[in-house]
Amino acid sequence: MLLQSRLQIQSLLILLALSLSFISCKVQLVAPYDDGMVQQIETTAKEIDRFYLIMLEVTPEEENGRAYATFQEQYINFEVELNSLLTKNKVKPVNEHSARICEITLQLWRKYKAEHKEQDYLSDGEIKLNRKTFDDLFFAMLSAEKGKQIANNPPE
C-alpha cells in the first residue's frame, strides 16, 4: 500500500515537472514590439507627407511644373524605404499581418508612381487623395506595430 502511494506520488511529480517545463513556454501570436520599426514608419510617413505637400503647394499645376522627372528621385527613395520596411516585416516570425499592410502600401505607391509617370502630371485632387491614402495606410501600420505592445506587457 505504501509502495503504491509512493509510486503514485512519483508519477504525479514527474507529470508536474513535465507540465512545468511545458507551460514555461509562452504563447506567441504576434511578433514582438519593435521600437526601431515604429521610428522607421513614423519617419517614412512624415517624409511622404512632406513630399505630397511640397508637390501640392510649391510646384505649379501649369507649365508642366509637376512633370514626373522632377520627382523621380524621391519616388525611388521612398520605394526603397517601403521595400526595406516590407523586408524587415517579412523576416520576422508570426508577422504576416504587418507584412501584408506593407505590401499593400508598396503596391499603391507603385501604382500612383506609375500613374504620375504615364500622365507626366498630377492634379491637386490626385495629390490630396494620394496624401490621404498614404497617411491612412501608415496609421494602420503604426496602430498594428503599437498594438504589439499589448502582448509584451506582463500580465497584471
Added chain:
Amino acid sequence: MTNLQTNDPIFDINEVLAQMLGTVKDTVTDNWEEVKSVANEFLNRRKERLELLAELTLTGDLPIEKLKSRLEDEKLVFEAELHAIAIISKAIAQKAANAALDVLYNAIKKIFEIKL
C-alpha cells in the same frame, strides 16, 4: 519534507480553471478599448477619404474611370486596416493566454513548495 497523504487536496483543477478563465476575461476587458478606438479611427478616416472622393468627382477633378480605380484601392486600404485590427486582437489574445498559463504555472509551483 512534509508528510504527503494521498487523499490531500493537492491540486483543485476546478479552482485553477476558474482563476484562468477570470484572468482571460479581465485581460480581454482591460484591452478591448484599444480595439474599439482604433476601429473608430479607421471608420472616421474612411469617411474623410470617401468625402474627398465624392467632392473631387462632383467638381470634375476626378473622372469616373479614375474614381473606379480609387474605389478598388479602397478595398486594399480596408484590408490593411483589418490586418491592423487582427494584430491588436491577437496581441490581446496572447496576453490573455500567457496570463492564464501563469495562473496554472503558479498553482503547480505551489504544489512543489507545499509538498516538497
